Structures are given as C-alpha cells and as structure tokens.
Amino acid sequence: MIGARGWNRFWFAPGSAKDLAISRILFFTGFVAFSLLKSFHEWGTIPPFFHEYRATYLLWMGVPVPGTGVLLTVEWAWRLALVFAAIGLFTRSSCLAAALGSLFLMGLDAPEVAGRSYTAGVFVPLILGFSRCGDTFSLDNWLRQRRGHPQIRVPEEYGWPVQLVRVFLAYIFFAAGFAKIRYGGFPGWMRSGTISDAILQAAYWYSSRARPGTNLGPWLLHLHPRMGLAVAGVAQFAELLYPCALFSRQARKIVLPLMATMLIGFWLCLGPFFYLTLLAHVFWIPWSAWLGIQDRQPGAQESAAPAVAQ
Amino acid sequence: MTEKKPEDKPAADPAAAAKEGGMTPARRWLVNGLIAVVLGGHLVSLAAGHQVWPFSHYPMFAERRARTKVIHATILAGVAPDGTEFWLEGRQNLGVSLSPFLYDDPFSADARETLGMPEIQRRLGQMFRYANDQRARASTPAPPMTALRLYDATWSLNPTLSNRATPRMTRVAAWEPAVSGGQP
Numbered sequence: 001m002i003g004a005r006g007w008n009r010f011w012f013a014p015g016s017a018k019d020l021a022i023s024r025i026l027f028f029t030g031f032v033a034f035s036l037l038k039s040f041h042e043w044g045t046i047p048p049f050f051h052e053y054r055a056t057y058l059l060w061m062g063v064p065v066p067g068t069g070v071l072l073t074v075e076w077a078w079r080l081a082l083v084f085a086a087i088g089l090f091t092r093s094s095c096l097a098a099a100l101g102s103l104f105l106m107g108l109d110a111p112e113v114a115g116r117s118y119t120a121g122v123f124v125p126l127i128l129g130f131s132r133c134g135d136t137f138s139l140d141n142w143l144r145q146r147r148g149h150p151q152i153r154v155p156e157e158y159g160w161p162v163q164l165v166r167v168f169l170a171y172i173f174f175a176a177g178f179a180k181i182r183y184g185g186f187p188g189w190m191r192s193g194t195i196s197d198a199i200l201q202a203a204y205w206y207s208s209r210a211r212p213g214t215n216l217g218p219w220l221l222h223l224h225p226r227m228g229l230a231v232a233g234v235a236q237f238a239e240l241l242y243p244c245a246l247f248s249r250q251a252r253k254i255v256l257p258l259m260a261t262m263l264i265g266f267w268l269c270l271g272p273f274f275y276l277t278l279l280a281h282v283f284w285i286p287w288s289a290w291l292g293i294q295d296r297q298p299g300a301q302e303s304a305a306p307a308v309a310q
Numbered sequence: 311m312t313e314k315k316p317e318d319k320p321a322a323d324p325a326a327a328a329k330e331g332g333m334t335p336a337r338r339w340l341v342n343g344l345i346a347v348v349l350g351g352h353l354v355s356l357a358a359g360h361q362v363w364p365f366s367h368y369p370m371f372a373e374r375r376a377r378t379k380v381i382h383a384t385i386l387a388g389v390a391p392d393g394t395e396f397w398l399e400g401r402q403n404l405g406v407s408l409s410p411f412l413y414d415d416p417f418s419a420d421a422r423e424t425l426g427m428p429e430i431q432r433r434l435g436q437m438f439r440y441a442n443d444q445r446a447r448a449s450t451p452a453p454p455m456t457a458l459r460l461y462d463a464t465w466s467l468n469p470t471l472s473n474r475a476t477p478r479m480t481r482v483a484a485w486e487p488a489v490s491g492g493q494p
Contacts, residue, residue, distance in 0.1 A: 184374035
C-alpha cells in the first residue's frame with residue numbers, strides 16, 4: 001500500500017493548469033520554429049541507398065519512403081498540428097497528431113544514427129496528447145466558455161504530464177551518464193580524453209549531423225591542459241545527478257542551469273544541438289508562481305461567461 | 311518564516327480527491343499505462359544497451375577510444391565548371407537533411423569492400439544527380455557540377471586547426487557523366 005501511495009503521490013500530486021498550459025504554448029511555439037527549419041520532404045528525392053538509415057521500426061514494418069508530394073503534405077499537416085497544439089485548438093488531437101507526425105517524419109531522418117536529439121519531439125507531444133493541457137489558455141477553452149460550458153478543473157490532471165516530461169528528461173541525461181560508465185568505465189571515461197578528442201575532431205570534420213559553428217571547443221582545450229578532463233567531469237556528473245532535480249529544489253537550482261549550459265556548450269563545441277530536449281525544460285518552470293497568476297481553488301469551475309466579457 | 315510556494319503543497323489523498331471529483335479510476339489507469347509505455351520502453355533500451363528509436367539509451371560519445379592524433383573521413387568533392395574542387399557540404403549542395411556525417415558510412419572503406427566499386431560508382435552517380443538538383447534549387451542557384459569525386463581524407467590533429475583545410479587526400483573514385491555514362 002505504501003508503494004501505491006508513494007506512486008500516486010509522485011505522479012498524481014495536484015498541479016497547476018496554468019503551468020501546464022504555458023509550458024504547452026512555449027514548447028509548441030518553439031517546436032513550430034524548429035519545424036520550419038526542417039525539410040523532411042527532401043527524403044523523397046534523397047538517393048535511395050540512404051533510406052536504409054530510416055528508423056528500425058519503419059524497416060520492421062516495411063514502410064517505404066514516400067515521394068516528395070506525399071511527404072510535403074504530411075510535413076505541412078504536422079506543422080499545422082504543432083500550431084494547433086500551441087494555440088490550443090483541438091488540443092489533445094493536435095498533440096497526438098504532432099506526436100505521430102514527429103514519429104514518422106523524424107523516423108525517416110536517419111534517427112538511429114543522428115536522431116537522439118529528436119526524441120523529445122515524439123514523447124512530449126505524446127504525453128500532452130493524453131493530458132488536459134488545453135483546459136486553460138487555449139482556443140478550446142475560449143470556445144467552451146462562449147458556448148456556456150464550464151470547465152471543471154481537476155488539479156491531479158495537471159501534475160502528472162509535467163512530472164512525466166520531467167522524468168523523461170531525467171532519464172535522457174541519466175542514461176547518457178550511465179552509458180559513459182558502461183562503455184568507458186568510471187572514472188576511466190572522464191580521464192580517457194574521449195571528450196577532448198571528440199571536440200578537436202569535430203572542429204576538423206563532421207562528428208555529428210552538423211559541424212560546430214564556432215572554434216570555441218579547441219579554444220577551451222587550449223586554455224589549460226586539463227580542460228578536457230574538467231569538461232568531461234562536469235558533463236558526466238551533471239548527467240548522473242540530473243534525476244536529483246526530481247526530488248530536491250536545491251538540486252534543481254544547480255542541475256538544470258548547468259545542463260542547459262552543457263547542451264548549448266555541446267552545440268557550440270561538438271555540433272549536435274538537442275534543441276527540443278532543451279526546449280522541454282520549460283516544463284520545469286513554475287510559470288504561474290513566477291507570473292503571479294496561480295490557479296483558483298482545486299475543483300473550481302471556470303466561469304461560463306465568455307472570456308471577452310470578463 | 312518563508313512563504314510556501316504552490317508546488318510545495320502536500321499531495322492530495324487520491325481517495326479524497328476522487329470523492330471531490332478527481333481523476334476517475336479509468337483515467338488513472340490510462341495515465342499509468344502511458345507512464346508504463348514511455349518509461350518501460352526506455353528502461354528496456356537501457357537494460358539491453360540497444361536503441362530502437364525513439365527509445366534510446368543515449369550513448370553519445372560514450373565509447374572510450376584509444377587516443378589518436380589523426381582523423382580519417384570520407385569526403386565527396388564536386389568539380390565546378392571552371393575545374394575548381396569544393397567539398398560537398400552545406401545546404402546549397404546537400405539540402406537540409408543530408409550532411410557529410412551521413413554520407414561517410416555509405417561511401418566508407420568498409421562499404422567499398424563489402425559492396426564493391428560498381429555499387430559505389432552507382433551511388434556516386436545518384437549523389438551527383440541529387441547534388442546538382444539541390445544546386446539548381448538553392449536560393450542562390452549554383453552552376454551544375456561537372457564531376458563528383460570520392461576521397462579518403464586524413465588530418466593530423468592540431469589544436470591550432472592550422473591544417474583544417476588541407477587534409478591528405480587520396481582519390482578513390484569519381485563520377486563524370488561524359489566518362490561514367492548517362493543515368494546512374
């Protein structure tokens with residue numbers, strides 16, 4: 001029983017509808033910007049020998065790479081779903097459509113070798129698709145109010161999506177830190193020079209999908225002979241300690257800014273940019289407390305009066 | 311005394327919450343199922359040390375490699391109408407989705423040995439046509455390439471990066487429409 005109670009306390013603690021809604025708006029707005037920079041429809045014309053790099057699940061299912069026309073249609077439908085999710089129109093369906101679109105389009109884009117930075121683009125919309133993230137600050141809610149239908153708020157419904165996104169992020173970083181122990185040993189990986197070599201190699205040629213845009217990495221390595229060791233140490237400890245942010249407010253204040261800095265640092269020094277993973281960090285921020293717009297009492301009904309009349 | 315922030319509120323008793331119109335048991339089961347899928351899939355990936363995207367164990371830069379002072383890469387180089395060579399990279403030549411990171415493997419020494427040079431030639435021909443299409447479609451269209459060459463490149467790593475643009479290059483194969491034939 002203690003286990004069940006602990007499970008419920010961890011996942012179903014009351015949350016703020018406004019925190020969830022603001023996080024939804026920010027995440028999907030940033031995702032729309034990301035989507036406009038991508039051209040997944042190019043896979044319709046890319047030489048077919050690259051198609052073997054599509055997601056394993058697509059290979060297992062025997063899903064071929066469609067032509068450019070089909071891909072363009074899917075791509076624009078996916079972008080529309082992202083916009084609808086951001087403004088909160090058909091919110092749940094839009095989130096689920098966005099998750100499916102990400103799963104398919106990003107699945108074409110060589111995800112097994114260069115798609116780890118995409119996973120938040122699948123899982124965050126999926127999680128929100130099962131949530132009531134459109135209960136406030138959404139067109140759905142505005143339309144509901146115009147029709148005179150009150151929105152009953154259930155605080156438990158607003159805690160678990162935020163918590164699940166946070167746990168997903170904690171998993172990503174913990175797994176990355178754990179992999180370094182598994183494949184490189186502890187503290188062997190940190191002391192192996194792997195990260196120094198990777199930074200230097202990335203400055204020469206492609207060690208990921210993109211080249212780093214700056215020479216910051218080699219410049220940092222040049223500052224001190226042990227700089228590579230320091231970067232490796234900070235990276236691995238930040239990754240392994242990230243889950244502490246789930247349980248400790250003090251840890252959160254250190255680990256989250258540190259990890260955000262690390263993600264930007266990796267982009268500048270190594271090339272891969274975990275933009276969507278970074279973007280998902282909006283779910284850590286207690287927006288309503290920061291903005292002074294806390295929810296009403298749990299279980300309260302939204303006014304049935306049209307928003308314009310308030 | 312410090313004021314308690316909203317997220318410090320104690321968790322509601324689920325039974326009491328249900329009486330107040332909280333989550334229904336069915337809804338709670340649905341959410342528990344979602345949690346099981348999202349976390350379960352990842353934990354299986356972590357335990358197996360194997361990725362089936364989008365589930366991953368995130369082994370970025372985790373392999374411990376012997377330190378090396380050289381870097382090897384496969385480079386495709388286009389030949390402009392004036393005979394100058396340029397490395398095939400960037401949006402203008404490859405579009406948004408491809409990059410040298412992705413073409414390294416299908417043209418690598420391993421691929422050449424496994425697939426044989428006729429297949430590599432065929433791939434070069436397809437890349438030649440794709441890159442020329444991209445160049446024609448680019449926001450500032452570039453003249454079509456006259457040939458595409460495949461090189462093995464080696465750099466001696468130098469923290470000053472002074473030799474970044476001058477690797478040791480060994481030509482492995484080339485595609486020239488006039489020589490290699492028409493359609494790849």
